[in-house]
Amino acid sequence: MVKIIYFGIPGRAEVARLTAAIGKIEHEDKRVDFEEWQKLKQEGWAPFGQLPVLEVDGKYLAQSAAIDRYLAQRAGLLPADPWKAAQADQAYFFCEDVWQTLYPSFKIKDPEEKVKARQELLAGALADKLKLLSKVIEGRAGKFLTGGELSHGDLAVFCNLSTLKSGWLDGIPKDVLNDYPVLKDFRNSVAAVPAVAAFYADAKNNDDIRTTGFRADA
Ligand SMILES: N[C@@H](CCC(=O)N[C@@H](CS)C(=O)NCC(=O)O)C(=O)O
Incomplete structure (x- = not known):
């Protein structure tokens, strides 16, 4: 179990x-x-x-x-091919690099200061990371990061982008991915995987963060 x-x-x-x-x-x-x-x-x-x-x-x-x-x-989501598994891993671990830009803002107590800091990140360090991620995703070999098959790398990118656009982070707008069409389309294609869509259709997963952030865009 x-x-x-x-x-x-x-x-x-x-x-x-x-x-x-x-x-x-x-x-x-x-x-x-x-x-x-x-x-x-x-x-x-x-x-x-x-x-x-x-x-x-x-x-x-x-x-x-x-x-x-x-x-x-x-x-069966870890690619058997070592190169593909590593490609999935590079995207998985880059998500942590994206979050590294945001972590200091969690420590800011003043709500206005926090929003201001995150808006600066959206125009600076966070934007730089999202552009790099877009580039890697744009160069992918198929529908998903390692080709035609879904992997843990795709799920990590999906979850992190979904959290980013969920409205959970004050200062990061829900339409943040509109500036990153490659990321937006990619997130939507993972959200549309039937088992992923079914997960977010389940009543236990219809809280605010998941409803706003994790479903496919209407
Ligand atoms: N590197 C660890 C980080 C784990 C972590 O930071 N956990 C936090 C929640 S996200 C936690 O347990 N906080 C409560 C505590 O430290 O007691 C991982 O990826 O699992």
Whole structure:
């Protein structure tokens, strides 16, 4: 039995959730709130004291990238070809580089300052990363990053772009991807994968972030 343990937000567990759903891996999607987590943390089973954690047959695995790769392999979403797997990985890990530009803004307490800082990022460092990502995606070999088959790299790009456009980040507008048509089209093509669309049609995934950010654009 597999259990994905994380907070309710998409955050660092959404690729795992989607992968398990797409791969029809029997699993429990355990969503905890912050108070519950404070108690669970004391139990000491989380390898590095953080979430997400994947429980597999009573063993615990931490680090979202390790969890996602493990589940992708089980789900048939990790390309067997080493070069394709690495291409998927380069996009997966670049998503973290995109977030690196935003992290300092999370520490800004004043709401107006925070919005201002993010607007500057949208014209600067964040824009630079999104342009680079557009270029790599534009040069892809097929519908998805590694060709015709969906991989964990596609899901990571999808989840991160979806969060970006969800309205969850004050200062980042919901139409942010209008300036990046390649990213917008790519995100929509992953959102339209039947198993992905089915995941967001499920009542447990119709919260504000997912409804605004993760479905295909109308
Ligand atoms: N590198 C880790 C980062 C994990 C992480 O930062 N987890 C945060 C939530 S996204 C967390 O557990 N925060 C609560 C805590 O530290 O107690 C990963 O990718 O899994």
